[in-house]
Amino acid sequence: MEISSIGQTLTFFAINLGYAITALIVSVVALLIIDKVVYRNIDFIEEIKKGNVAAAIFQSTLFIFIGVVVAISLS
Numbered sequence: 679m680e681i682s683s684i685g686q687t688l689t690f691f692a693i694n695l696g697y698a699i700t701a702l703i704v705s706v707v708a709l710l711i712i713d714k715v716v717y718r719n720i721d722f723i724e725e726i727k728k729g730n731v732a733a734a735i736f737q738s739t740l741f742i743f744i745g746v747v748v749a750i751s752l753s
Contacts, residue, residue: 694751701751705744712740 713722725733 697751698748701747705747709740
């Protein structure tokens with residue numbers, strides 16, 4: 679039995695979606711580990727509210743990393 683082009687596309691989409699969800703979960707867990715274990719004495723949200731540019735850059739870099747991982751896993 680042959681799989682049609684639409685069937686192949688849906689199969690690859692489902693596989694890529696699974697990878698994306700897995701990558702998103704791993705990225706969020708890594709972000710939580712970094713935030714709660716490595717930098718447990720720093721409240722990044724409070725530091726950003728105070729105007730700490732370094733904390734804002736660090737947080738935005740982590741969020742960009744998560745976005746890139748999810749985008750790559752979807753392609």
